[in-house]
Amino acid sequence: MAAMVRMTEEDFNALRAAAATLEHPGLAARLGNIVGRPIELVGRALPEAASKAVAAATTKALNAALAVALRTIEKEPKAASRLLHKALAAASGAVGGGFGLAALPVELPISTIIMLRSIGDVARSEGEDLADPESAIACLQVFALGTRDGEANAAESAYFAVRGLLAKSIAEAARFIAERGVLAEGAPVLVRFIAQIASRFGVVVTQKLAAQAVPVIGALGGAAVNYAFIDHFQEVARAHFVVRRLERRYGKSAVRDAYDRFCCETKAAA
Secondary structure: OHHHHOOOHHHHHHHHHHHHHHHOOOHHHHHHHHHOOOHHHHHOOOOOHHHHHHHHHHHHHHHHHHHHHHHHOOOOOOOOOHHHHHHHHHHHHHHHHHHHHHHHHHHHHHHHHHHHHHHHHHHHHOOOOOOOHHHHHHHHHHHHOOOOOOHHHHHHHOHHHHHHHHHHHHHHHHHHHHHHOOOOOOOHHHHHHHHHHHHHHHHHHHHHHHHHOOOOOHHHHHHHHHHHHHHHHHHHHHHHHHHHHHHHHHOHHHHHHHHHHHHHHHHHHO
């Protein structure tokens, strides 16, 4: 607790805001507002083939994003270009809105790479060194943090619980990349890491697909859905890398104690 007292008011408030974002990601509600009905109801109308298509597309998208992340993200720090990435993602979403499930294998890798570049910008702005494979891997980790998969077991969906579940895979993947590079295709350690991320990322991809599958959504609605999609992950990324920045400054245990206190306060007020 003494370490928490030394936290500046600015950092304390930043952590509180990060906790609110990470514990209550609200993409489903935002998509429901766009299509005019609860996204869960829309999702029930998706064809059976959708789940297989989502699984294949998310794995393909994350593998492409991993390669692009470590190849092309510039290393020097600069301000996050949020609007540019949103515009590009919205444009790719217009394609998805026009062609639906058939476009997913093409559109999702494009929008995922755009989102990852945006996440990388956010990471740099919070002091991450993307020359470090662990920091680059932490950018992909964001895709696993954007959902509360399985509301019945909320403890497993909490931010630090998800980080704990992924910790071993992230450490192994970062070590492998540092030693051998990301382009060693089919390496079990990378396959395992991507599979863990994809299982959670697929939940929000399904929500996105459900929104784009609404008959009246069209290209314009598809662009709006992708805009909400990337805005959601930018918010999650900002919160995630705020937590990591404060952990570097104050230590992991002090940040975790403060974070847990915020969560307890929120639950008590509910």
